[in-house]
Amino acid sequence: MKKNIFYIGIVFFLLSNHIVFAQNSYPQNYFRSPIDLPIYLSGGFCTLRNDHFHAGIDITTYDVENMPVMAAADGWVSRIKISPFGYGKALYIDHPNGYTTVYGHLNSYTDAIGKYVKDIQYTNQNFEMDIFPKKGELIVVKGQLVALSGNTGGSSGPHIHFEIRDTKTEEIINPVLFGIDVNDTIAPEIKQVAINRIYKRDFNANKTLAVINYNDKNSDTVFIPEGSVGIDAVVNDYTTFKVNSFNPYEINLYINNEKYYTCKFEKFSFDKSKYVNAHLNFANWWNYGIKYQRLYKLSSNQLYFYQTKNDGLFDVEANKMYQVKIEAIDLAGFSKEFEFNIFGIADTVKDSIITVDAVKAKTYSELTFLENNLSIPDDIEANELGNGKVKVKYKHSDLPITFIKPCNLAINYNGNTLHSKSSLYYIDYNKNIIYAGGFLYKDGRVSASISKPGTYFIGEDLQNPIIKPLNINKKSHIKGKHLSFKIIDKLSGIDKYNLYINNQWVLAEYDAKSDMLTYFFDASTPNGIAIVILKVADKVGNESIYTKKVYIKY
Numbered sequence: 001m002k003k004n005i006f007y008i009g010i011v012f013f014l015l016s017n018h019i020v021f022a023q024n025s026y027p028q029n030y031f032r033s034p035i036d037l038p039i040y041l042s043g044g045f046c047t048l049r050n051d052h053f054h055a056g057i058d059i060t061t062y063d064v065e066n067m068p069v070m071a072a073a074d075g076w077v078s079r080i081k082i083s084p085f086g087y088g089k090a091l092y093i094d095h096p097n098g099y100t101t102v103y104g105h106l107n108s109y110t111d112a113i114g115k116y117v118k119d120i121q122y123t124n125q126n127f128e129m130d131i132f133p134k135k136g137e138l139i140v141v142k143g144q145l146v147a148l149s150g151n152t153g154g155s156s157g158p159h160i161h162f163e164i165r166d167t168k169t170e171e172i173i174n175p176v177l178f179g180i181d182v183n184d185t186i187a188p189e190i191k192q193v194a195i196n197r198i199y200k201r202d203f204n205a206n207k208t209l210a211v212i213n214y215n216d217k218n219s220d221t222v223f224i225p226e227g228s229v230g231i232d233a234v235v236n237d238y239t240t241f242k243v244n245s246f247n248p249y250e251i252n253l254y255i256n257n258e259k260y261y262t263c264k265f266e267k268f269s270f271d272k273s274k275y276v277n278a279h280l281n282f283a284n285w286w287n288y289g290i291k292y293q294r295l296y297k298l299s300s301n302q303l304y305f306y307q308t309k310n311d312g313l314f315d316v317e318a319n320k321m322y323q324v325k326i327e328a329i330d331l332a333g334f335s336k337e338f339e340f341n342i343f344g345i346a347d348t349v350k351d352s353i354i355t356v357d358a359v360k361a362k363t364y365s366e367l368t369f370l371e372n373n374l375s376i377p378d379d380i381e382a383n384e385l386g387n388g389k390v391k392v393k394y395k396h397s398d399l400p401i402t403f404i405k406p407c408n409l410a411i412n413y414n415g416n417t418l419h420s421k422s423s424l425y426y427i428d429y430n431k432n433i434i435y436a437g438g439f440l441y442k443d444g445r446v447s448a449s450i451s452k453p454g455t456y457f458i459g460e461d462l463q464n465p466i467i468k469p470l471n472i473n474k475k476s477h478i479k480g481k482h483l484s485f486k487i488i489d490k491l492s493g494i495d496k497y498n499l500y501i502n503n504q505w506v507l508a509e510y511d512a513k514s515d516m517l518t519y520f521f522d523a524s525t526p527n528g529i530a531i532v533i534l535k536v537a538d539k540v541g542n543e544s545i546y547t548k549k550v551y552i553k554y
């Protein structure tokens with residue numbers, strides 16, 4: 001038996017990826033890479049992000065846009081979604097073997113798909129769309145050029161967001177499990193471990209007893225008062241450079257050589273993605289910025305990554321030694337281990353269950369919750385602060401954890417005149433005022449479906465959106481082969497935008513992250529004098545109209 005030995009983690013390399021792949025039942029070599037160059041990742045599957053797990057892999061396009069994107073296998077286009085947010089211009093292809101591939105942040109669609117999209121945009125007079133072509137409409141073959149890559153939607157640099165989903169269940173599956181060949185030369189890292197006293201299986205009722213850093217050579221044995229223990233670990237994986245950290249494929253916890261916890265980031269469904277806040281030790285992340293992954297499962301956690309013994313928790317008894325081993329494994333076959341011992345010491349002061357202040361705060365009478373199904377086993381409460389403000393928070397915590405399902409909040413308005421543009425707003429934990437939606441009902445309440453803790457109040461957006469032309473000069477000449485505007489709405493946000501050239505609707509592409517609206521000139525753009533009209537409306541109906549006589553020459 002190994003005692004009092006602290007292992008510097010060992011790295012070992014399995015000779016072939018297929019050792020790992022052989023364990024799964026996903027078809028191998030069915031899907032090809034969506035690009036023709038070697039795959040380097042800037043984002044990994046199940047990377048821990050704000051309120052969600054990253055659903056696919058982010059394939060770098062070598063810092064350029066407009067790289068050819070190919071269909072990963074034979075199939076048919078099943079969905080085309082264009083949005084100023086999220087995946088930007090996205091393409092979904094269904095394949096006859098029951099999987100769907102998704103390509104996001106594209107700049108444009110090619111050939112038949114491009115024509116199909118443009119026809120719909122002009123018919124609907126709308127840049128945005130979410131359409132589901134029928135099975136025979138847009139057939140593609142493996143390797144066919146289907147799009148050019150870009151940086152559209154919520155993307156912070158040129159790349160392709162690529163997903164493989166189960167078509168029926170819509171679960172997102174780790175694409176590397178299908179043999180998509182990703183460059184990976186670096187082993188995972190286990191940077192830090194925290195040993196926690198778990199009082200109840202509750203997100204805030206625990207206490208960190210000890211922290212061990214990876215290079216902390218003196219911490220081979222940690223002395224812990226007897227009682228129930230759960231372990232958190234900061235685990236990162238990298239592929240080819242140490243800039244972006246990912247999640248490894250698998251994390252294991254062994255106590256005295258017995259497996260207590262296995263987590264495999266194989267697949268998940270979107271409706272469970274918010275449980276990332278239960279997978280993480282959220283309080284630690286929020287308060288100290290450290291992303292500890294819990295190597296135990298909270299009772300409320302509905303993700304199915306885990307196989308556990310006693311939910312990963314174990315009882316430390318006095319005068320007993322426990323060998324702890326944590327193991328992180330990636331899909332290239334690299335792994336890392338972290339070992340230490342825990343020695344139980346008698347605790348004269350027995351663990352007491354933390355009791356939360358029993359004095360119930362006054363609950364706002366008009367507040368109704370439809371759902372109380374949260375990522376953490378706790379309740380929500382709402383308290384009037386005066387001045388028409390209502391603070392909505394978790395009962396035992398101030399953490400800004402997003403609710404798993406939204407609930408309805410209604411605030412009664414007591415004034416005489418209430419504008420039709422009333423809706424709910426909230427002040428978040430960063431003191432930003434954010435539009436929460438909703439509207440005024442006849443009985444005088446303003447109600448919205450809310451999903452974030454914060455201080456809510458009734459607000460009115462009476463400001464029209466701002467429109468700023470970017471490339472029309474003093475002589476009304478347009479510079480370049482496009483017409484660009486900045487469109488901004490500070491309160492409720494942009495809802496509709498329509499651009500007309502000589503009273504004809506034209507396609508203007510909106511990118512929310514840069515507030516940019518751009519019309520790219522094409523064969524139907526008139527040369528010479530033209531009347532430009534741009535109408536922009538916000539979510540409560542305030543509208544700005546910009547009109548200008550311009551000279552187009554391109």
Ligand SMILES: [Zn+2]
Binds near residue numbers: 055058160161
């Ligand atoms: Zn992505």
